């Protein structure tokens with residue numbers, strides 16, 4: 001599948017203000033700075049559709065992008081950014097969780113994980129919360145351009161090791177880079193498959 005058009009639709013803080021849930025959507029979540037906005041730009045072949053920044057905490061709202069007039073990509077604020085206030089962190093967390101639980105047309109959540117780090121408790125706990133709430137998700141490792149092929153395989157293996165006691169089977173996993181476009185074809189094909197359902 002190729003993406004021909006991508007348009008910004010809305011930014012808001014509340015699931016009730018999102019566009020009508022009349023078409024499939026796929027949302028990107030993960031720790032602040034993991035590369036959510038960059039991956040949306042990579043998939044849509046735009047350099048500035050979603051706002052990115054080297055400093056964490058850039059995306060603060062729920063942002064909808066309409067793709068080929070048919071489906072939505074959604075850029076969400078990151079979780080776990082230590083330098084925001086506790087109140088702001090809990091507001092973000094409530095906004096994200098409310099969106100995830102209430103957005104009826106969200107077909108799959110893409111949980112982004114920085115491939116350079118050892119498995120982090122915050123990511124493992126977030127995925128457990130998704131599992132407990134029956135939210136369909138896949139794992140998307142980011143920034144793979146920083147790793148060798150062996151390091152990429154080790155990264156996935158370590159996550160699977162850390163998850164095997166909690167999960168009966170592993171979620172589908174993608175390895176990506178917004179820099180080299182690694183994983184673009186695979187992610188778009190996966191979305192295309194889900195769009196046919």
Ligand code: GTP
Nearest residue numbers: 033034035036037038052053054057058059078178
């Ligand atoms: P918040 O909106 O703050 O939650 O962050 P985000 O998850 O949207 O991250 P963003 O896309 O803004 O990227 C954060 C930083 O990581 C930027 O400096 C990007 O250039 C960099 N980055 C993102 N993806 C990649 C990648 O695949 N490879 C490399 N090398 N850097 C990346």
Ligand code: MG
Nearest residue numbers: 036037058059
């Ligand atoms: Mg962002």
